[in-house]
Amino acid sequence: xxxxxxxxxVDSSAHIxxxxxxxxxxxxxxxxxxxxxxxxxxxxxxxxxxxxxxxAAYPSVIAQCGDELAGYCLVMPPSFAVDIPVLAPxxxxxxxxxxxxxxxxxxxxxxMGQVCVAEAYRGQGVFDxxxxxxxxxxRADFDLVVTEIALRNTRSLRAHERVGFQTxxxxxxxLNGEDWxxxxxxx
Ligand SMILES: CC(C)(COP(=O)(O)OP(=O)(O)OC[C@H]1O[C@@H](n2cnc3c(N)ncnc32)[C@H](O)[C@@H]1OP(=O)(O)O)[C@@H](O)C(=O)NCCC(=O)NCCS
Numbered sequence: 001x002x003x004x005x006x007x008x009x010v011d012s013s014a015h016i017x018x019x020x021x022x023x024x025x026x027x028x029x030x031x032x033x034x035x036x037x038x039x040x041x042x043x044x045x046x047x048x049x050x051x052x053x054x055x056a057a058y059p060s061v062i063a064q065c066g067d068e069l070a071g072y073c074l075v076m077p078p079s080f081a082v083d084i085p086v087l088a089p090x091x092x093x094x095x096x097x098x099x100x101x102x103x104x105x106x107x108x109x110x111x112m113g114q115v116c117v118a119e120a121y122r123g124q125g126v127f128d129x130x131x132x133x134x135x136x137x138x139r140a141d142f143d144l145v146v147t148e149i150a151l152r153n154t155r156s157l158r159a160h161e162r163v164g165f166q167t168x169x170x171x172x173x174x175l176n177g178e179d180w181x182x183x184x185x186x187x
Pocket of ligand 1: 041125
């Protein structure tokens with residue numbers, strides 16, 4: 001990995017602006033289909049005020065190269081389920097799932113709300129570095145991180161598998177026409 005990348009938690013409104021800008025560049029609506037299938041894509045756009053509140057509740061992890069944002073990995077505690085209607089079915093589903101035979105309801109878990117590495121920094125360990133940082137900052141408060149990944153986002157599935165995520169559940173969502181894998185990793 002480039003030695004000038006460092007990992008930290010969000011601590012300014014400028015970081016929120018940078019996250020939103022990187023998110024916009026990687027949203028499925030602006031990516032050609034072949035690029036999305038090779039490089040991955042995002043499906044949710046966050047409202048700036050909500051993203052600020054999420055980061056005030058629990059600061060997300062970012063990777064920086066100088067002043068540039070190389071990547072982000074969002075922390076979304078379950079209390080935010082009500083704030084993002086498009087994610088409500090996912091939170092409802094999570095309440096019914098188990099991790100290694102323990103119901104999620106008996107564990108301290110949060111949703112990794114979205115991960116993105118800026119194109120120029122992909123394939124350089126930024127993804128792994130952000131999850132190492134996420135583990136370090138969240139393990140005192142949580143047992144498990146869960147997220148869901150579109151099955152056609154094969155790059156993201158592979159990267160999550162590599163850092164230790166395991167598939168907990170798969171389902172088809174008729175609202176967006178996607179097959180999803182719900183994946184989890186003990187912290
Ligand atoms: C998904 C993303 C965060 C991964 O970060 P990254 O730096 O690109 O990941 P890495 O290069 O470390 O790892 C990617 C892995 O997938 C593999 N890969 C690359 N392209 C692939 C593809 N089209 N299909 C399957 N695997 C692929 C790589 O070989 C690597 O696996 P390996 O370590 O076994 O060789 C980043 O590509 C990204 O931000 N994409 C756009 C947004 C996105 O999809 N976010 C995730 C939403 S769930």
